[in-house]
Amino acid sequence: MSVTLENVTRAVDGIPTIRDVSLTLERGTLSVLLGPTLSGKTSIMRLLAGLDKPTTGSVLVDGKDVTGVDVRQRSVAMVYQQFINYPSLSVYENIASPLRVQGKPRVEIEKRVQEAAKLLRLEPYLNRTPLQLSGGQQQRTAIARALVKGADLVLLDEPLANLDYKLREELRTELPRIFEASGAIFVYATTEPSEALLLGGRTVCMWEGEILQAGETSKVYRHPDTMRVAQVFSDPPLNIVGIEKSNGSVQYAGGVKAPASGLYADLGDGTYRVGFRAHQLEVANGIAGRHGFHATVTVTEITGSESFVHLNRDASNWVAVLQGVHEYAPGHLLDAVLDPNNVFVFDAAGRLVAAPGAM
Amino acid sequence: MARIDLVDLAHSYNGNAADPESFALKPISMTWRQGGAYALLGPSGCGKTTLLNLISGIVTPSRGKILFDGVDITPLSTQKRNIAQVFQFPVIYDTMTVGQNLAFPLKNRGVTKAEIDARVVEIARLLDLTPYLTRKATRLTADAKQKISLGRGLVRSNVAAILFDEPLTVIDPELKWQLRSKLKALHRALDLTMIYVTHDQTEALTFADTVVVMHDGRVVQSGTPAELFDKPAHTFVGYFIGSPGMNIVPAEVRGREARISGHTIALNRSYDGLPAGAKIEVGVRPEFVDVAPPAPGLLSANIERIDDLGRVRFARVRIGDAKFAARVPPGFSIPDKVAGLIFDPSHVHVYADSRLIEGSA
Numbered sequence: 001m002s003v004t005l006e007n008v009t010r011a012v013d014g015i016p017t018i019r020d021v022s023l024t025l026e027r028g029t030l031s032v033l034l035g036p037t038l039s040g041k042t043s044i045m046r047l048l049a050g051l052d053k054p055t056t057g058s059v060l061v062d063g064k065d066v067t068g069v070d071v072r073q074r075s076v077a078m079v080y081q082q083f084i085n086y087p088s089l090s091v092y093e094n095i096a097s098p099l100r101v102q103g104k105p106r107v108e109i110e111k112r113v114q115e116a117a118k119l120l121r122l123e124p125y126l127n128r129t130p131l132q133l134s135g136g137q138q139q140r141t142a143i144a145r146a147l148v149k150g151a152d153l154v155l156l157d158e159p160l161a162n163l164d165y166k167l168r169e170e171l172r173t174e175l176p177r178i179f180e181a182s183g184a185i186f187v188y189a190t191t192e193p194s195e196a197l198l199l200g201g202r203t204v205c206m207w208e209g210e211i212l213q214a215g216e217t218s219k220v221y222r223h224p225d226t227m228r229v230a231q232v233f234s235d236p237p238l239n240i241v242g243i244e245k246s247n248g249s250v251q252y253a254g255g256v257k258a259p260a261s262g263l264y265a266d267l268g269d270g271t272y273r274v275g276f277r278a279h280q281l282e283v284a285n286g287i288a289g290r291h292g293f294h295a296t297v298t299v300t301e302i303t304g305s306e307s308f309v310h311l312n313r314d315a316s317n318w319v320a321v322l323q324g325v326h327e328y329a330p331g332h333l334l335d336a337v338l339d340p341n342n343v344f345v346f347d348a349a350g351r352l353v354a355a356p357g358a359m
Numbered sequence: 360m361a362r363i364d365l366v367d368l369a370h371s372y373n374g375n376a377a378d379p380e381s382f383a384l385k386p387i388s389m390t391w392r393q394g395g396a397y398a399l400l401g402p403s404g405c406g407k408t409t410l411l412n413l414i415s416g417i418v419t420p421s422r423g424k425i426l427f428d429g430v431d432i433t434p435l436s437t438q439k440r441n442i443a444q445v446f447q448f449p450v451i452y453d454t455m456t457v458g459q460n461l462a463f464p465l466k467n468r469g470v471t472k473a474e475i476d477a478r479v480v481e482i483a484r485l486l487d488l489t490p491y492l493t494r495k496a497t498r499l500t501a502d503a504k505q506k507i508s509l510g511r512g513l514v515r516s517n518v519a520a521i522l523f524d525e526p527l528t529v530i531d532p533e534l535k536w537q538l539r540s541k542l543k544a545l546h547r548a549l550d551l552t553m554i555y556v557t558h559d560q561t562e563a564l565t566f567a568d569t570v571v572v573m574h575d576g577r578v579v580q581s582g583t584p585a586e587l588f589d590k591p592a593h594t595f596v597g598y599f600i601g602s603p604g605m606n607i608v609p610a611e612v613r614g615r616e617a618r619i620s621g622h623t624i625a626l627n628r629s630y631d632g633l634p635a636g637a638k639i640e641v642g643v644r645p646e647f648v649d650v651a652p653p654a655p656g657l658l659s660a661n662i663e664r665i666d667d668l669g670r671v672r673f674a675r676v677r678i679g680d681a682k683f684a685a686r687v688p689p690g691f692s693i694p695d696k697v698a699g700l701i702f703d704p705s706h707v708h709v710y711a712d713s714r715l716i717e718g719s720a
Binding site: 036037134135164165166167169173191192193194197198218221231235236237277278279298299301302303304305308310317319321323325330 | 402403404501531532533536537539540543544547558559560561564565566583584585587588589598599600601602603604644646666667668669670675
């Protein structure tokens with residue numbers, strides 16, 4: 001089956017929350033809705049689920065218009081950021097509840113609950129009640145219930161946001177396997193770029209109620225259509241510097257003038273913004289063919305495996321990431337270089353005009 | 360500002376008679392220096408919130424003492440301890456201006472108006488809140504509200520310590536970067552003792568000079584981020600710090616060699632006389648194991664999956680029954696099913712019953 005939003009808009013009290021969204025989701029696929037808080041991720045999910053009606057536009061299931069069809073007649077399961085379980089029922093009964101509502105025979109219920117429990121590693125806890133479980137186990141119970149329902153469309157709204165870091169890491173690596181085993185349409189909302197990268201599938205990048213770009217996750221990450229997409233899909237935040245190209249050279253705002261080599265070579269004369277992720281900035285001085293900068297260290301953050309160096313340069317804040325432990329004192333003047341083949345170049349309107357690798 | 364000493368401090372929610380093994384916080388003694396930035400890091404249920412609540416005075420310990428600059432404050436109420444707290448969700452007064460919110464903790468303590476104004480202006484400047492000082496605190500974004508909460512925590516210059524309880528949980532990733540670096544700059548500018556509780560290793564490691572890792576009611580290691588990363592004292596620290604965590608696999612260790620799954624890898628130090636009967640494991644972080652084309656002499660592993668994190672790729676592999684993660688060098692094309700693993704011997708550690716063994720040169 002497939003679900004389609006066709007030119008959907010939605011306004012609440014006259015204020016638009018979703019602006020002209022078109023999106024098709026196919027069976028057996030995972031789509032990550034990536035965007036900051038209030039970018040419209042939850043609104044899209046509610047429209048897909050039939051919990052809200054579009055102000056204009058339509059919702060199609062297998063090409064058939066279901067706009068306005070009650071949510072109870074659609075095959076949908078949803079998992080929220082806050083774990084929702086029935087506190088008085090055992091974990092087993094929590095997972096079984098949608099099957100009991102569907103009137104499934106006892107043998108089938110037993111089989112499907114055990115399968116879901118195995119998938120989510122909940123077998124030892126089936127006789128407990130949710131309040132006797134950790135947060136991660138409670139959320140796994142909610143996910144198991146959503147899976148067991150056998151819904152065609154499973155919506156997960158920041159399901160790991162309230163979990164401990166390590167649990168999040170573990171569930172995150174298990175989820176693609178769980179999705180694959182189920183064959184439903186999965187939609188997963190998150191604010192975190194790293195989560196989208198780990199889940200793979202497709203990423204739908206959202207901003208202020210609009211879809212900025214949708215496509216295969218690694219493609220959206222490597223070829224963001226606009227600077228805004230690159231910003232939403234960068235953690236640490238995207239570093240930005242302005243350039244002016246003329247007569248075969250580029251002048252960096254508040255910085256060096258360099259030959260227009262690499263990706264700059266084919267640009268027409270004019271003003272551009274160059275975006276680069278933390279790892280695209282190298283801390284080094286005077287490498288042939290690279291473009292150099294001086295920036296002032298504001299803070300160094302060390303995680304052990306990596307050091308994040310926060311920099312201030314020409315009134316902009318940048319972050320560089322280095323492998324291993326590197327401590328720079330605040331105020332230190334750091335030399336850094338950019339490879340003109342390894343940057344994103346955006347035109348004055350913020351559209352991508354050059355990116356590393358083939359366009 | 361104060362030095363904080365925890366002296367044989369322990370707590371049970373089931374009364375003092377309970378079995379010490381069941382304590383939410385098992386006895387600990389440590390000293391936190393004046394002006395230090397500390398993080399208490401661990402999963403839910405590790406005892407970090409209990410420890411924070413003991414320091415703030417919300418909970419009275421079953422055993423032991425807490426000293427601020429050598430003075431026993433264990434019997435004192437939260438108010439009398441002279442501490443400031445910042446919580447997970449912003450606590451601000453919508454009807455007041457941002458400036459009034461920042462001034463509030465001082466107003467109740469009889470500070471002169473001139474002093475209050477000066478301090479509020481300073482804190483607002485450090486947090487980039489100056490343009491908002493006269494605005495009502497309603498309808499601000501979550502991060503602006505949390506900045507005001509941070510400001511209220513920081514506004515008193517004479518507090519013994521500031522306690523942060525997961526203050527960035529509700530903040531979007533991009534703003535987390537800004538607030539984290541802000542907090543670190545504030546710590547430097549204000550010379551305050553700060554204690555930050557979190558389950559998020561990135562927040563702990565990037566904020567603190569000293570990270571106190573807790574597990575099952577105990578402090579398993581306290582050290583700088585680099586120490587925790589390079590030399591985890593306990594396999595739990597290896598697992599919990601780092602993403603993915605440290606690879607920990609059963610091994611037979613003799614002298615300068617470890618046998619893993621029938622294959623021998625070299626060790627940098629010598630391990631003789633390991634405790635008899637102990638569970639011996641080898642720990643190595645994914646950052647110090649590279650995948651390579653299979654070759655004689657390399658430990659071979661079955662590739663299950665590649666995680667592409669954008670700036671780095673990790674191969675998830677299997678050695679026998681053990682799951683293992685290894686770095687995929689930049690530009691390396693990944694073999695189909697089987698890869699060889701290259702270990703950096705200087706980063707391979709040996710553990711006996713989960714504790715680091717030092718070995719000899």
